[in-house]
Amino acid sequence: MKVNYFFRHPNVGHSIHRVFRTLISNLNKSVEINIYEVPSEGSMPGNVIRNVWFTYNKRDKKAIHHITGHIHDVLLALIGVKTVLTIHDLVFLDNVKNPFKRLYKWLFWLYFPIKIADVVVCISNQTKQNILTQIQTNKLKVIHNAVDPIFVPVEKAFNHEKPIILHIGTGWNKNLDRTIEALSGIPCHLRVIGKLKDEQVVLMKKYDIDYSNQCNLTDEGIKNEYKNCDIVNFPSVYEGFGMPVIEGQKTGRVVVTSNIEPLIEVASGAAVMVNPEEVSSIRQAYQTIISNDAYRVDLIEKGLENAKRFSAENIASQYLELYKTLK
Incomplete structure (x- = not known):
């Protein structure tokens, strides 16, 4: 053939x-x-x-x-x-x-x-x-x-004091602006992958967000970002699929994503589902993940199982x- x-x-x-x-x-x-x-x-x-x-x-x-x-x-x-x-x-x-x-x-x-x-x-x-x-x-x-087989489960002690939140993408659909607002006052480090727009940098300063930014990563670099983070953040308002959900689950990280299709289909009950239009919904997801160890561990285990489908x-x-x- x-x-x-x-x-x-x-x-x-x-x-x-x-x-x-x-x-x-x-x-x-x-x-x-x-x-x-x-x-x-x-x-x-x-x-x-x-x-x-x-x-x-x-x-x-x-x-x-x-x-x-x-x-x-x-x-x-x-x-x-x-x-x-x-x-x-x-x-x-x-x-x-x-x-x-x-x-x-x-x-x-x-x-x-x-x-x-x-x-x-x-x-x-x-x-x-x-x-x-x-x-x-x-x-x-x-x-x-x-999902690329380079993504494998990597154990990491969750950083309760200052978790690293990995946000993939800065385009119109990736919902970074609401993410920034939702994180106001929550001790964390926001790690953004993708080229930041000037107005997004202004928002970071307005809400006093501790952040870092990286672009043009190799596949190995992307894999390391998942490995080093505590939470994968993907509350998009529009997606065709949502590969970061699976990559995060495959790495053994808790994932925050949107309660819209196809992210509901992809996550399959193994992520924190939020209303991407509501800052309060996104904020509550972070607070629950950080404060509730049993909830977080359960989602990680479900995510590892779900990733096998892909x-x-x-x-x-x-x-x-x-x-x-x-x-």
């Missing part, structure tokens, strides 16, 4: 590369694999044409072609060959207010790609349901993302069974 994987340009981001690298390393034993990255990182017509032409030149009638995400429009080059498309979320529609741009995205990132693909993999049930509100299709299959071996076996149906 031969599978050709197509990735977006690496300058757009490495998150999809990371997820599939974990998967591919397990599939390598039973599948012949080729990996391609499209040459253009933009989404203007010239970039799209270049990427579609590149993909067309890599098509192979004997192979399964797997578009790993973000570059859905290159499916136009794969009509007539076996194809799998992974859709991570519909943020490309949800964030577009211009009706003409939204129509373009709907047609060339959703409608035509789904019509062309043999199977569409959704990384959560939430993504599947969101797609079904846009298009009725029987091609959808849910396969979760795999092992590379488990997810790779699901993809392998999927590919076999297309042979």
